[in-house]
Amino acid sequence: MKIVISSAGRRAHYVEWFREALGRTALSGEVIAMEYRLHSPSTGLADRAVPSPAYNSPEYPEALREWCRAERPDLFLSLNDYELQILSGGLAEEMRSMGCRVAVLGAELQPIVLDKHRMATALAERGIPTPRTVLGSEVDRIRSSARSGDRFVVKHRFGSGSTGLRIVEAEALPDAVEQSAQTALGADGLPAADGPAATVVQEALPGPEYGVDGVFDVDGRGELLGVLARRKDLMRGGDTDVATTVAPEPFHAAIREIGAMLRPSAAIDVDLRDNADGEPQVIDINPRLGGGYPFCHRAGADLPAALIRSAVGLEPDPELLRYRVGVTSARREEFTVVAAPR
Numbered sequence: 117m118k119i120v121i122s123s124a125g126r127r128a129h130y131v132e133w134f135r136e137a138l139g140r141t142a143l144s145g146e147v148i149a150m151e152y153r154l155h156s157p158s159t160g161l162a163d164r165a166v167p168s169p170a171y172n173s174p175e176y177p178e179a180l181r182e183w184c185r186a187e188r189p190d191l192f193l194s195l196n197d198y199e200l201q202i203l204s205g206g207l208a209e210e211m212r213s214m215g216c217r218v219a220v221l222g223a224e225l226q227p228i229v230l231d232k233h234r235m236a237t238a239l240a241e242r243g244i245p246t247p248r249t250v251l252g253s254e255v256d257r258i259r260s261s262a263r264s265g266d267r268f269v270v271k272h273r274f275g276s277g278s279t280g281l282r283i284v285e286a287e288a289l290p291d292a293v294e295q296s297a298q299t300a301l302g303a304d305g306l307p308a309a310d311g312p313a314a315t316v317v318q319e320a321l322p323g324p325e326y327g328v329d330g331v332f333d334v335d336g337r338g339e340l341l342g343v344l345a346r347r348k349d350l351m352r353g354g355d356t357d358v359a360t361t362v363a364p365e366p367f368h369a370a371i372r373e374i375g376a377m378l379r380p381s382a383a384i385d386v387d388l389r390d391n392a393d394g395e396p397q398v399i400d401i402n403p404r405l406g407g408g409y410p411f412c413h414r415a416g417a418d419l420p421a422a423l424i425r426s427a428v429g430l431e432p433d434p435e436l437l438r439y440r441v442g443v444t445s446a447r448r449e450e451f452t453v454v455a456a457p458r
């Protein structure tokens with residue numbers, strides 16, 4: 117079994133945990149870190165490190181195709197949103213035709229999760245709870261109906277890692293949109309030309325925030341294997357620093373619906389926040405292994421083992437996705453040797 121984890125970068129724990137999970141099976145195999153930067157910590161932890169051209173370079177598709185043809189990997193997971201975007205065109209289909217499961221959404225679905233405006237519309241159409249969302253260029257629609265004391269979030273429409281985030285009251289919205297727009301990127305990852313329309317405005321949700329993984333089979337059948345959830349207790353620079361595991365049941369319906377909408381494979385990472393009535397609302401979807409899963413891993417879940425089981429074609433084992441509720445974990449820094457003299 118050859119498992120490729122691409123662009124793991126500092127999320128190198130995934131490489132480690134896939135190796136451990138593979139080691140516990142009777143399968144022979146290897147976990148391969150594919151990286152553009154060969155001094156990324158994941159390369160030091162993998163069975164093998166493979167350099168790849170940058171995913172936004174013209175050489176990337178052919179290099180990946182060539183490598184897959186020669187190596188025939190079984191499972192390909194990327195941790196980078198922009199790389200997923202590039203794979204979700206024809207490239208993932210080509211890799212699948214070579215027998216590799218690629219955890220990427222279909223080409224018509226991937227643009228929905230990249231665009232926070234389209235995503236909010238798609239969620240609302242399916243009746244999945246999500247805050248009212250307008251483009252920054254339509255901010256007057258929200259201002260006209262705002263009551264004093266209402267708070268609003270401005271963020272980048274194609275953002276990640278909390279880029280462009282501002283939380284303000286209605287009268288400050290136009291300025292906040294203008295400021296946020298100055299650093300906004302477009303769908304192509306380049307500075308956005310359309311200013312305010314490259315931001316979105318939402319009502320600010322007052323309740324606690326949750327990170328939730330939906331775990332699905334790796335063949336794109338959309339079979340939900342389990343749901344893993346934690347409350348985010350402390351955030352720093354767009355990453356969760358401290359979180360406490362919570363019961364998954366309150367999120368099952370939303371994750372099931374999102375699964376039916378996106379037909380994901382392997383894992384999706386969903387951010388939700390409670391409204392004033394304590395009802396969780398979906399604010400963000402990343403169709404990949406996310407930054408918050410480690411908090412559930414530390415509480416006993418084994419997502420890598422569940423995905424390996426699925427890749428081998430074995431019946432799902434629900435035990436692998438069970439974890440203790442109420443476990444608080446904190447992020448730390450770690451150091452890994454990535455090169456040394458022979």
Ligand SMILES: Nc1ncnc2c1ncn2[C@@H]1O[C@H](COP(=O)(O)OP(=O)(O)O)[C@@H](O)[C@H]1O
Binds near residue numbers: 275279281318325399
């Ligand atoms: N509607 C909202 N109400 C309250 N907080 C929000 C809202 N939208 C986003 N946030 C905060 O901003 C952070 C980043 O927003 P998010 O939509 O997850 O975008 P991304 O992670 O892609 O940058 C969230 O983790 C949350 O803390």
Ligand SMILES: [Mg+2]
Binds near residue numbers: 277278387400
């Ligand atoms: Mg997010």
